[in-house]
Amino acid sequence: MRTRAICLATGLALLLGVTFIASDARAEHLIVSVSNHRVTVTPNYSGEELVLFGSIERERDTPVPRSGYDLVVTVSGPRVDMVTRRKERWFGIWVNADSRQFLNVPAYLAIFANRPLDKIATPDILRRQQLGLNNVLLTQRVGPDYADVVASDPFRRAFIRLRTDLGLYQENTSAVTFLTPTLFRTGIPLPAEVPTGTYTVGIKLLADGALIAKTETAFEIVKVGFEQFVATTARQHGLLYGVATACMGLMAGWMASIVFRRD
Structure with missing residues (x-):
């Protein structure tokens, strides 16, 4: 009886293993690359645009989702600490009234998608996957605590607005173009003020509001x-x-x- 129970358990484990392998074999895989993995900044550098291109590889028996694929690309630059200050006017003079420190946040951050993010997934999934400027984790020092506050926080909104005005934070939900149902491309604009360092490019593939595949690549910006x-x-x-x-x-x-x- 004991031997039979052991055999039954072993058979069940093998069946589950085969199921997981089959599920992984049917999963979509992303193959991506950028047009230039090393950007050099010279005295006359005025900005550049890289091109990210890739394809969705799938097994022959894996059908394309009825609603098609959705793709969100997040480009994140070197991590730094920054401070956002709030000014108030006292007796006709503008002075710093309060400030908030942002810790280990991207100096450059860009989000690109093939359609509006609220059409791609639910707010809960967008937040969980950090898709969009309002959902990216931006840790602040709030008194003795460290936390990421709500998107409507005035310091958070001011921080994103200031970085956006410099062209260092951006969100474009029509930047990703599907050339075919499985081939895609997008541009990555780099302004003249872009900081040097290593940049991570995270690509997430969704279908019917669910994440089904993801991958990463990187490029470097150096001064010469x-x-x-x-x-x-x-x-x-x-x-x-x-x-x-x-x-x-x-x-x-x-x-x-x-x-x-x-x-």
Whole structure:
């Protein structure tokens, strides 16, 4: 009786394993790439647009969903700490009244999709998968606590608005184009003020409001030439860089006093 129970349990485990393997074999897979994995920033750099392209690979017996596929691309730049300040007018002078620190947030953040996000999935799934500027995790220091607040929080809204005005945060729900039911592309605009570092590109495939596949790729933005020399010197030899900058300022002031001196 005991041997029979063990055999039954083993058979059930094998059946479940076969089921999981079959389910994985039928799952869609994403194959993606970007047009340039290394962007160089020179003194005359004025911005660039990369192209992300890819395909949805599926087994021959896996049908295309009746409503088609949906794709959301999230491009996230290097992580930094930033502060958003609120100004108030006191006696005719604008002063900093309050501030909020954002911790380890993307310096660059862009979300691209093939249609409006509220048409792709429910608010709960969008929040869980962090799809859209209103759903991305932006941790703040709130007094002694660390938390991501609601999307309507004034500091959060001001932070996103300021980054959007600089072109460093953006959301475009018509940027992803399906060339065929399984081939897609989108552009990744990089403004002139784009920070250097490693950028992660997360691609999530949805169908009928559910996540069915995801993958990642990356590219790097680096400075070259004189700008790279200055940045490296400032980072590795801060004292020397500060002294040299002060000397250059004094020399420029001395030369200006000579040029504009009145005899």
